[in-house]
Amino acid sequence: MNKNKILSILSNLGRSLMMPIAALSAAGIFLGLSSALKRPEIIELLPFLGNEYVFYAVSMIGSVSGVVFTLIPALFAISIALGLAKTDKETAAFAGFVGYYTFLVSASILVKSGFIAVDNLRVASILGVETIDMGAVAGILTGLIVASLHNKYHNIKFPDAIAFYGGKRFVTIVVIVVMALVGQIMPFVWGPVSNAINLLGELITSAGQFGVFIFGFLERLLIPTGLHHILNSVFRTTSIGGVLDGVEGALNIFLQNIGQVDMSVLAPYTRFLAQGKFPFMIFGLPAAGLAIYQTTPEDKKSRVKALLIAAVAASFVSGITEPIEFAFMFIAPPLFLFHSIMGGLSFMLVSMAGVVIGNTGGGLIDLVIWGVMQPGSNWFRVILIGIPFAFIYYYTFKWYFTKKGIVIESTDEELEYIDSPEVNEISSDTKSLNIVKGLGGFDNIVSVDNCISRLRVDINDSSLVDESLLKSTGAMGIIKQSDKHVHVVYGPAIESVAIGVKKIIKENN
Known part of the structure; x- marks a missing residue:
């Protein structure tokens, strides 16, 4: 596997992790408000918050928001399978949850069998299953495995007699089988792996404030690649970010x-x-x-x-x-x-x-x-x-x-209209059409997704990308991750940009 392909996979992984992290951030705002409004100091300042109905409503919002943080592994399994799947993403997302739950049940059966000592493993009730608690790592591992299986088997064909079980349906079948096996294996290997992760966390902690500096430095330096999402997710959701009373990850612990x-x-x-x-x-x-x-x-x-x-x-x-x-x-x-x-x-x-x-x-x-x-x-x-x-x-x-003598050239100039009658018949959304053209045209685009600020596009040939045309549509930067993967930065407006581009591509297919 070459360097560009590895970078592309890591970039896609970082993008996939952003979906649950964004959900956690939104839930965190409500949890923070609830926590603040229940403080005695705040209630003393705003007496109406002490009303039993108001207090009930505030507490309910906090409790509901807090539930999201108990679902992090499942959210990771679903979002990574969804994000790394090349096609039929909804099938991959479904398989992601099925795979994660299969893993939990399989590991639980082994733990309860008595065939393995669980003294050095943390056992907890997860989604109603008493099993080993691997935290976010279980979700990440599941998502990666499911995405790989989905991309390999989602188009598989069987003889007519059993054709019903081919294609998308076979993905779920193979995921159940594989994740059941993984559930039997992981209790044996998780102990040493967990110890290694904890040791890394201890090394970072022992570095004191210098370790914090290195984290902050890398968190910014990795921005162009999009890999800062992976760095953040590791510290926020695994034991590398700390452990307190059995809770792993800096963000989990805090919230x-x-x-x-x-x-x-x-x-x-x-x-x-x-x-x-x-x-x-x-x-x-x-x-x-x-x-x-x-x-x-x-x-x-x-x-x-x-x-x-x-x-x-x-x-x-x-x-x-x-x-x-x-x-x-x-x-x-x-x-x-x-x-x-x-x-x-x-x-x-x-x-x-x-x-x-x-x-x-x-x-x-x-x-x-x-x-x-x-x-x-x-x-x-x-x-x-x-x-x-x-x-x-x-x-x-x-x-x-x-x-x-550096001058930033504005990118909000008049858009360069596409003069192809065939293309203009597809849609009147000139900006989206220009983005497609800037990416090398419909035939050059394999798939389009987005994170919080940028389009992430798989393409056939990066040499066909027209950076000047993309910038004329409002792009603030273009990063060619590899010959097959490009990031186009649009900032907070990315959601509307991505929707428009996906719509245009869908209409052209």
């Missing part, structure tokens, strides 16, 4: 214990979460945006201004940084390296300051819900760190752009 324990107990885990992002997302990158605008020639400021306002707002409010990062990433690589180093410092300094703010965002919404509204979070220290960050980013970007 399942917020409001239940003193905030200081959660500090070793939140250092890998949203708190490390605030200084550069709320302060640093907006200041960089101002510097970029001020160094732009007067005749181009009006168009660049619109681009920067949207990009800065995404970073400041919701913690989506790719729009502003991709504005300078390729035209000023040293600045992106500087930004990655500042990301590491941001995580480290906030941790050293004793800040305790969780969740996954990093924008103003998370700061308010998980910081300002949570007593003991020390959220104000983020501002003390963030203000110097703003000045450092501003003067560094202004100096570099001025010295190099």
Whole structure:
């Protein structure tokens, strides 16, 4: 397997993990609000929250939101199978859940048989099954196996007498068989694997604040590849991110214990979460945006201004940084390296300051819900760190752009219309058609998916990609992961872009 193919698989895996992580983030907001509104200090400030009906409603929202976090392995199994499947994705998603549950039951049978010592294994009730608890790893493993089986067998054909069991139906059959075997094997191998994962987590923890710096540095540096999603998911959902009372993963620990324990107990885990992002997302990158605008020639400021306002707002409010990062990433690589180093410092300094703010965002919404509204979070220290960050980013970007004479070209110019009558008969959505054309045309596109900020496209030939045409549609950056895989960054508007492109492709088939 060559390097490009491995990178493509990892990129697709990172994209697949974003689906459940996005769900966790959304559920986390409601859980955070519920936790904050039940605090005695908040109820004293807002007495109506003490009303039994209001309190019941708030508690119900918190309990329902919290359930999502107990389903992480199942969500991973479904989303990875869905994301890595090349076609018939709905079949793969169904098989993902069937495979995960089969694994749980199979492992449970072995655990209860007495044929294996379970003293060194954690046994828990998962989806009503008393079985070994491998946490998110079980879901990830299941998703990878199911996706591989699905891609290999979803088109299999049998003789007429048993043709009914071919194709999509055979996927579920083979998944049940394989995952039943995996369930029999994993109890024997999980002990050493679990110990190795825990050891890695201990090594990172023993590195202290330097380990936090390395995490923050890599979390930013991997942005162009999309592999930062994998790094985040590992720390958020496995024992590498920490273990507390049997709960694994920094995000799991924080969200399942917020409001239940003193905030200081959660500090070793939140250092890998949203708190490390605030200084550069709320302060640093907006200041960089101002510097970029001020160094732009007067005749181009009006168009660049619109681009920067949207990009800065995404970073400041919701913690989506790719729009502003991709504005300078390729035209000023040293600045992106500087930004990655500042990301590491941001995580480290906030941790050293004793800040305790969780969740996954990093924008103003998370700061308010998980910081300002949570007593003991020390959220104000983020501002003390963030203000110097703003000045450092501003003067560094202004100096570099001025010295190099760099100018960001706006991508919101008039769209270049496709003049092919045959194509225009398909749809009036010119932007989507231009994106398709920019990707090399319908015949060059194998599949299209998206994550939180970018299109992720499997193609036949990357040399046919027209970057200038894609940028004319609003793309903020184009990353050729390999000869067969391309990322096109659109920022917060990605959902509508992806829907339009998929619609156009479907109409053309």
